[in-house]
């Protein structure tokens with residue numbers, strides 16, 4: 001069986017730990033299509049937070065508390081940059097992490113597409129799945145917000161890391177998405193999939209930028225494989241992160257039904273065949289979509305792989 005997962009960073013990486021475990025049990029292959037909207041160039045280095053969260057987590061090297069970056073990290077480069085007053089001082093690059101960005105940026109500068117660069121980085125980390133960026137083209141999430149008395153578009157990282165998302169926020173713009181093509185391998189993976197899972201990632205800034213690539217959205221929504229999503233909202237709250245702020249900005253209720261409705265049913269404008277919600281949200285309805293309630297807390301790999309088994313069952317491929 002071939003499983004494709006649309007995913008963001010920290011939440012998606014935890015989900016993928018369960019997908020990989022379940023896939024090993026049933027002899028399935030996994031391809032993750034990862035958001036690149038968070039990507040940013042800082043100090044001349046290309047940083048891909050969601051790709052790196054997935055790679056480090058599946059490679060056993062992620063910091064479990066922060067969720068992003070490397071375990072056992074040191075911060076000498078960050079301190080030295082700050083002593084030069086080198087902006088942005090609000091964004092921290094760990095020393096170990098910096099080696100990843102150096103290798104990536106060197107390869108990108110030499111002309112390799114991000115998909116090939118990601119494969120090269122994965123040679124070291126052996127995530128046990130195929131990792132593909134959603135696109136090899138430039139796609140960045142920018143946020144229209146009021147900062148210091150002025151309405152402007154800032155990079156998603158500035159909105160989140162510098163302002164903690166705590167500024168009047170009007171909209172998210174996926175710069176470059178319209179012209180972006182799916183990365184090498186993405187359309188083939190989706191067309192050859194037996195099932196597409198939408199990870200319990202942030203729907204607005206992790207999944208939406210993936211689906212903003214026109215041919216990618218089309219391939220998923222009109223493709224042969226059943227599509228099942230997993231709710232990132234449990235009992236009206238995101239377990240961690242900024243999904244509540246993001247959903248409020250786009251005018252969607254912070255609930256399992258709200259997010260399911262945002263993705264929408266296949267056939268209409270949406271893409272879902274099935275929607276998995278937590279047991280506390282049993283009864284949540286998304287018109288046109290089969291829903292099922294199971295525990296959705298990703299407390300450990302076993303609990304997470306049970307979620308995945310339920311998602312595969314809902315898709316009718318278990």
Ligand code: GDP
Nearest residue numbers: 008009010011012201202206232238239243298
């Ligand atoms: P990011 O890119 O690092 O922000 O990570 P993702 O977008 O992949 O995932 C973030 C989302 O994961 C958060 O908004 C939470 O709603 C969701 N999340 C985190 N932990 C859990 C969990 O245990 N269960 C579920 N269902 N969702 C979770």
Ligand code: FO1
Nearest residue numbers: 009038047048049052068090091092093161
């Ligand atoms: N998050 C922070 O809160 N502060 C940081 O200084 C920071 C640096 C950073 C560097 C590399 C990287 O891959 C991720 C980093 N993150 C940092 C996490 C990141 O801002 C977000 O959590 C994700 O983009 C949301 O998915």
Ligand code: CA
Nearest residue numbers: 008009038206
């Ligand atoms: Ca993200």
